[in-house]
Amino acid sequence: MRHYISDLKDLVGQTVELKGWAYNTRSSGKVKFLEIRDGTGIVPCILFKGECEDSALEVFEGVTQECTVKVTGVVRKHPKQENVFEVGLKTLELLAPSPNYPISPKDHGTDFLMENRHLWLRSRRQHAILRIRHEIVQAVRDFFDGRGFTLTDAPIFTPSACEGTSNLFETKYFDEKMYLSQSGQLYLEATAAALGKVYCFGPTFRAEKSKTRRHLIEFWMVEPEVAFNDMYDNMELAEQFVEYIVQRTMKNRAEELKVLERDLSKLAVIKAPFPRLHYTEAAQMVKKENAEFNIGDDFGGADETIISSKYERPVFVHHYPQAVKAFYMKEDPKEPGFAMGCDLLATEGYGEIIGGGQREESIEKLMTKIKEHNLREEDFKWYLDLRRYGSFPHSGFGLGIERTVAWICGLPHVRETIPFPRLYGRSYP
Secondary structure: OEOOHHHHHHOOOOEEEEEEEEEEEEEEOOEEEEEEEOOOOEEEEEEEEOOEOHHHHHHHOOOOOOOEEEEEEEEEEOOOOOOOEEEEEEEEEEEEOOOOOOOOOOOOOHHHHHHOHHHHOOOHHHHHHHHHHHHHHHHHHHHHHOOOOEEOOOOOEEOOOOOOOOOOOEEEEOOEEEEEOOOOHHHHHHHHHHHOEEEEEEEEEOOOOOOOOOOOOEEEEEEEEEEOOOHHHHHHHHHHHHHHHHHHHHHHOHHHHHHOOOOOHHHHOOOOOOOEEEHHHHHHHHHHHOOOOOEOEOOOHHHHHHHHOOOOOOEEEEOOEHHHOOOOEOEOOOOOOEEOEEEEEEOOOOEEEEEEEEEOOOHHHHHHHHHHOOOOHHHHHHHHHHHHOOOOOEEEEEEEHHHHHHHHHOOOOHHHOOOOOOEOOEOOO
């Protein structure tokens, strides 16, 4: 019967069969050491003459990094380390060779590793990151599903842009011109009118020629939308959501975070409520350290770092100038010129991980904004219908999975947060 490395803690004293890949080998006199991995973990296997078959020692001499192997042996506790297990091998079989594996234990440059991303994924570090990503994705679904939200995914092909066409990928849809989606929000507003509390979760695309550590061309985003929520309800939902993701990941993926040498004290304090800043207050904060910043402009990455560095928890910035926000953002009637939008800036300089706010529910105001943004009203006929037939206040936000993974893992760049990143200037493999 085949077993998995993750199950070995429950199989001490039993003979098991494992299939996987050779991760590392070394010899010490009559003792041979073979580390194998099977996707669920890595386990040391010991070959000792007299305890294993002679053929296993012969096969060991031909084992190279990442060759495929099958082993049988007895599970036992590690003699020196608690909660660590090893296998005393009886047999070793080579199933497939791996000559001249290109990613050796020595240091490699980033370009080389990205060219070999399909193999780099096998490393201990990348394994840990992808496990954490899986946990975060699962936490996203559990959070919303457990609170009565309905998943209503939005289309990837869209006939119009929700924030202008300058950073969208244009494509052909038979004889029509279409765009790859930059957000599912507009469609979620329609399903929120039907179901009240909804979310979508899928890939989005931004045609930005940016090479910063925070940007991907294709990334995954989760977007909730809630009928009758205002901007303040929206911030409360967002902070509960982020707290849940961080604390659950710390609890369930402690070993993976340890592999990444993540400072857990930075994550332990991520609990609601989060501090909240009006844009004008945040802008003054930035101006003190960045004299070139013009109050009224949107914040760049360096500006966001200035703001977030003042806090040990993520910080909301709300009431941005209406001029820097999308056409659908509601203007605060109590503060003309300011939108009821809110961004959540992560700690440690990781920048915006959430953007959202309250939507404009007035059809007259929305039509005016569409014209002001030089958008075609006919492209938004269906969207205007949402205000024409039973308009209602509503709010939502989008959280980027890759930036969130980078932040929780403490990674220097988002390129390691997704199995096959699409970056400006790189689309291989």
